[in-house]
Amino acid sequence: MFQDDGNEKKHLYVKRSPKIIIEKLINDVLHSKDNAELPSDIINRLHQLETSSIKYNVIELVHMTKTLQTMVKRQGSKVVLPKYMERAFLLLLEEMLMSIQNPTQIQQRLPKVRDENVLYSVREYNIGVERTVILVDNDILFLNKTASLLTEAGFKVLKSNRGKQALKLITESQPDCIIFGLNLIDINIEAFLKDLHERVNTLFVPIVVIGHENEKDLIDKIKFNINDSILKPLVIDDLFVKMMRLLDHVSRMKKQVHIDELTGVYSRKFIMEKLEYYYCNDKEKDYPHALAILDLDYFKDVNDKYGHQIGDKVLVEFAQFINSKIRSTDIFARYGGEEFILLLPRTKTIHAWKKINALQKEFKEKNIDIGDDSIKQTFSGGIVSNKDVRTDHPVEVLNLADIALYAAKNSGRNRVLIYDPMMRLKKEQYKILIVDDDRFTRNILLDGLKDEQWSLFEATNGLEAIEIAKEQIPNIILLDGLMPEMNGYETLEEIRKNIRFKQTAVIMLTGNHSEENIARALEAGADDYITKPFSLVELKARINRSLVRH
Incomplete structure (x- = not known):
């Protein structure tokens, strides 16, 4: 990175100019007032350092200087460094000094681009689609450089060097992918993963861990809670390949679960x-x-x-x-x-x-x-x-x-x-027939619905249900899918054959969440379905909806 390549000016710049500027910046921060006010020309000095580093092609210094510039803020005529950023600011300045003497250590921490064509391919993949990535790592230098490359590839990147803040970002943004390092300074990895899964439980969100060679055992320990892992020093091409594979897989799963097959809109x-x-x-x-x-x-x-x-x-x-x-x-x-x-x-x-x-x-x-x-x-x-x-x-x-x-x-x-x-519905005495061979379920329904202005009837099997239905002509039938002798689907088919039940709504009660059974119920003539265990609040709302329709 900083080796003498025959350009004497570059060599002198690296060895003298940055060192003087960085040491003065450190001194400014250490002697800042309690309110973290800095000399008003500090932003100009950082910009000059960035510009000269670009001129002499000292790439790592360019990136670190850009990161420093994001930490300081203008407040009117004043320039301040927030107290919570002071430690990170000083650490980064110290790393810049070390990088002049020992560039290899910094180079190993930064992500590398092995093949520019991979980055261009990913950018084309993201054209017209906004994919949000949450990136979490306590190494600010690595965090900012990786975020920059992800952004260049067309992702919208939300980054954090703290686990708890990242969890908040995840809740607010519903990301398409989550990438995090193992050394989170404010929360242990087990607690982070537990909270993370609670927040994305109903979403298909790929989770990728980035760790060091000596963290393989920890990665192996949590492998059932993540989708993939990758080791540092990071080759960004490899991360892109893993992300594309996972995002494509998620896209297929979402289409299967979340898209209505006929119309192509959501399910x-x-x-x-x-x-x-x-x-x-x-x-x-x-x-x-x-x-x-x-x-x-x-x-x-x-x-x-x-x-x-x-x-x-x-x-x-x-x-x-x-x-x-x-x-x-x-x-x-x-x-x-x-x-x-x-x-x-x-x-x-x-x-x-x-x-x-x-x-x-x-x-x-x-x-x-x-x-x-x-x-x-x-x-x-x-x-x-x-x-x-x-x-x-x-x-x-x-x-x-x-x-x-x-x-x-x-x-x-x-x-x-x-x-x-x-x-609102007119106050009428609607009739509801509960059909379930399980006495416990019938009692729950009878007890939960008794406070409404509905007449309740019960049947223990399909044949009994049909006889009671012929006599009472119920407005609603709550019908269990699995019963001996005549199951709920067969019972429903018989009910739909009788024109007397044209205005009777049937809500299937099923303990099976499979799309196949739900489709079977709807094809047989059910107006609605609800899966066990069910909420009485939801069931009452479904009943009211059916009464409105019929």
């Missing part, structure tokens, strides 16, 4: 996770978040007249239309059938209404090609904000948006309404 599972985040996260729940449920009008008539293939085309056209008109921060998902959810984070209700109302007017003029002909389609919507209701439970908010949706349906369709408490 029900994904939107429910996002509702939980925006309505329950301490950072986000103080903001207004608008939620809209959108439902295609008379969609059953489309399927009956043109067939399900055309119906699917209409769903795809609608999903693509809405998805192309919303902000990148908005989240659009298919909730089920012809029903979709649009979440508009940090948006007031009236602004959401204006946006969706404009979309509604534009969509009704759109021609949807169906071979030699075309059709027009409209949709209705219901909107609610967490700031307009006394609840932050996602399912209850969803329930209120649904009430507004069906008020729009009952008002003639092809319109969007904002939820109003006057839209």
